[in-house]
Amino acid sequence: MQYTFADRISSLQPSAIREILKFTADPTVISFAAGNPAPEAFPVKEVAEISSRIFAERPIDALQYSITEGYTPLRDRMKNFMRDRYNSYRDFDELIVTSGAQQVMELTTKALCNEGDTIICEAPSFIGSLNAFRSFGVKLRGVPVESDGIDIAQLEEALKEEKKAKFIYVIPNFQNPSGVTMSLEKRKAVYDLAGKYGVMILEDNPYGELRVKGENIPTIKSMDIDGRVIYAGTFSKVLSPGIRVGYAVAPSPVIQKMVVCKQVTDVHTNIFGQMLADEFMANYDFDAHLEKIRGIYRNKMGLMLDLMKQHLPGSVTWNEPEGGLFIWCTLPEGADMLGFCKEAVETYRVAVVPGTAFLTDESAPCSSFRLNFSTPTDQQLVEGMEKLGKAAAKYLTV
Amino acid sequence: MQYTFADRISSLQPSAIREILKFTADPTVISFAAGNPAPEAFPVKEVAEISSRIFAERPIDALQYSITEGYTPLRDRMKNFMRDRYNSYRDFDELIVTSGAQQVMELTTKALCNEGDTIICEAPSFIGSLNAFRSFGVKLRGVPVESDGIDIAQLEEALKEEKKAKFIYVIPNFQNPSGVTMSLEKRKAVYDLAGKYGVMILEDNPYGELRVKGENIPTIKSMDIDGRVIYAGTFSKVLSPGIRVGYAVAPSPVIQKMVVCKQVTDVHTNIFGQMLADEFMANYDFDAHLEKIRGIYRNKMGLMLDLMKQHLPGSVTWNEPEGGLFIWCTLPEGADMLGFCKEAVETYRVAVVPGTAFLTDESAPCSSFRLNFSTPTDQQLVEGMEKLGKAAAKYLTV
Structure with a gap:
């Protein structure tokens, strides 16, 4: 046919x-x-240890259905991690465990954007995210990346012109593909512009923990007093991408909608991967x-x-x-x-x-x-x- | 905000x-x-054995990124399984591994349906699938289920009226929630009507292997000489739902589009779960x-x-x-x-x-x-x- x-x-x-x-x-x-x-x-040895413990001590937990929001101990642990390490979890926030950070792009777009809405991105930006956005029939508006991050003047231009802009998508640390790190001043400027034009920010930080020189710069999420930042994190680069475990931190009403969307996508993220990530963070020296x-x-x-x-x-x-x-x-x-x-x-x-x-x-x-x-x-x-x-x-x- | x-x-x-x-x-x-x-x-003991073998012998395979289509040994095994056991894999077909059968519903709708298209369903039907369909802005048209399956006269009525129908969604075995099994005659009738009205069929079979009495009835997919049937299978009910491993068999052009959609959703299904399912099918007595x-x-x-x-x-x-x-x-x-x-x-x-x-x-x-x-x-x-x-x-x- x-x-x-x-x-x-x-x-x-x-x-x-x-x-x-x-x-x-x-x-x-x-x-x-x-x-x-x-x-x-x-961490091959550690993963083998954790795995044999899980299947010896709690096999049913690792094999049975679980809840869409994510494995509760991992969620609680990552809320504390985001609060204590990055000052990026406030009382109005919630956390959802996702099937890799890729799924954060999918769920954010599905929850927020109608066909014909606009997402403002860095140009260049990560192709996997751009394609996730495209797959919901949204318009992409690219804003050039300079050596210290997105061009702020052109970002404001884009926000003025794109009446149906829903969010700004940025990768502030060691951006994929440009390698550029956004300066603190520009992070503040992006946050302020989002407020001025009433849009949200999707801050994607898959590489933040892979800094090889220089000083850490605060996340945009750490500036989020309005509740307009959705933060995407992942275990892919610091533990294992094959387990497909990522997470999003965002204001509770947004996370609630992402949960509804995730339920019809894959019910929940594989539970063994979530337990593995949780035990690794709990019982080994992450730093x-x-x-x-x-x-x-x-x-x-x-x-x-x-x-x-x-x-x-x-x-x-x-x-x-x-x-x-x-x-x-x-x-x-x-x-x-x-x-x-x-x-x-x-x-x-x-x-x-x-x-x-x-x-x-x-x-x-x-x-x-x-x-x-x-x-x-x-x-x-x-x-x-x-x-x-x-x-x-x-x-x-x- | x-x-x-x-x-x-x-x-x-x-x-x-x-x-x-x-x-x-x-x-x-x-x-x-x-x-x-x-x-x-x-099968707790078997899963523990398989798991320790995987992390002892092939840890990197289980932790690294994998391909979107699915773990190749599992794909090949399930193609043979579907061909040999159910006569439900033809030369024009392909197979994609998904994050549970729920993701088959998501990917099928995303690949095939524009907003405003219609999906024809049994009424009642599985809420998880109905919500996956709804989440793409499609119209649902319910057709009553009788004691031997969907009402064929009303199905034809629906197909006549719904000019934008894209596919018919059915759960022929021990339907959720009605418990009804569709008769062979009705399976043939559904297939014939789909051909007459030029729509596809999404055949969801999560419970087929959980027959407790009576004789197996051929799948609708086994009748699919036209290439109009998408078959959804899963390891959730026969091995573990927590691993989130399902699969779809469909004509190759349809699977190709589902792969494109899956890539932007979660890149690939967690690889440990796929290896676990593959080893269980390979090395243990499934029957x-x-x-x-x-x-x-x-x-x-x-x-x-x-x-x-x-x-x-x-x-x-x-x-x-x-x-x-x-x-x-x-x-x-x-x-x-x-x-x-x-x-x-x-x-x-x-x-x-x-x-x-x-x-x-x-x-x-x-x-x-x-x-x-x-x-x-x-x-x-x-x-x-x-x-x-x-x-x-x-x-x-x-």
Whole structure:
């Protein structure tokens, strides 16, 4: 039979990068295109211990249906964590456990936005979030990211023009893909503008605990006296992405609607993953664990930056992020970035993600691409960057 | 601040039953209102064995990101399972692993339906599915269920009238909540009507393996030569609901769109749960396990039916399902069913689900309620049914 699909999903798959990403399934291709944690960052021994305790002592709890809001001990623990560590949980807030932070994007949009509403995003921004927004038929309005975060003047311009704006979506720490960290001044300005124009803020902080240098900057949620910030957190980068456990902190009326939406989506997040996260936070030294994985990423990022200096032509530029998993790299003006990415993977067998993938308008001009240093081994970093250098040298002189 | 939510979720929460269900959190209330598997039906020892093997031998696989389509060994295994056991996997089909069967409802609607489209459902039907459909702003059209399944004449009427119908949603085996099993003739008729009117079918089969008497009837999917049937299966009732692992079998173009939708929802289903399900199917005797849990439910259903005969007034009627977890019970015409359910929980401390919760139109007349026998212990069945009998005796003579 002929299948007809919903209008809302027609724009979901950016076609330009699909061709490049499908190469990453080929084991002979070195991929700087992923965003997986380094395998050595997983607390394997601890997880095995916790798991055998859970199935020895409380197997029924781990196998039976649970409540949509999340495993109560984990919820209580993360409320305290958000309050004590980040000053980001007030009396009017609530917390929902989600199936990864990706589900926070889905539930927020489903609860807040009608088709035709607008979400204001950083440009570039995380493609997974942009596609979650798109899948509800909302309009995306991109605002450029500068070296200290979103362009505040252009954000105000966007808020003035977009009469149906519902929220501003930002990743303040080590933004994916730009690597940029938003300054404290800009965080305050974003919060103030949201208040002035009566919109909410979705603050996505998957990498906040992966800072490798510099000082922590307060979350936007910590400034939230009005109750207009929805904060998305996750265990994906600090414990395990495979368990699919994230969370949102937001004013109670918003969380209540997210619970209603989650109930019809997946009933609840898998309970074993929630118990695992809870026991890990309760019985192990989370800060010592963070120190260890920060060390891993500090080394990997440093290695990649050294190799970039060594191999990439002088006309290629990049920033040095203070954390996270990505480096944003820019070809000289006028270079055919998409062509370069294609040539790099087809001829030199090294994959990067074209910057256009992260734009609200995929056809806008963009000469940047994203590099990831957490997934490849050190040896792959060395070999891959040498190859990428050759690809760049050849491509930029042609 | 003032929060405004999306129109699509305004109708999600049926208010009439919320009052009753909140009583089930009270431990002094005996609940016949749930749908949880019996704790003794979980293969606890096997799960502990599998879990320690996974974290000893393949911890990184269980902790790292995985692909949206699902864990490849489990997908391949379930394709064979659906082909060999149910003749329900053809060359044009594909399989996606989902976060419980609930997510199949979500993904199917998201992929196929625009706001304003119609989904044709059995009336009554599973509230979780109805709410998933509602959450996309679709119209629900209910078609009455008879003792051998959906009313075929009224189904054709609905298909004639609903010009924007996208699919027919049915639960052919031991339907939730009616307990009814659809006859082979009606399954064929539903399939033929879907072809005649050019719509798809969503066949939900969470209880199919929980048959306690009678003969298996072929799935509608087994008749699907046109590629118009989406089949939803789950490990929730035969292994564990807490792991949140279900699956859908459908023609490849439909599965491809469901994958796109799933990617922006939760990236992938938790990988440990998928590995657990795969190893359980691979290394343990699934049929022996099914025999065991069928025995548990045969006994529990038999006990509840005996107690109903013993305690409920003669004017109360019910069917005897051939499987599943629920018995649908009907008060004499004119009785105030909602009042009875309220009185039962408030005064007699026993909770049942009012039948209106399962209707596409919650305000339609309904004198039935749903009983569950899998969650309560045998002792709770005895005590609870005695109390429910008292409530009915008092309520029906007032």
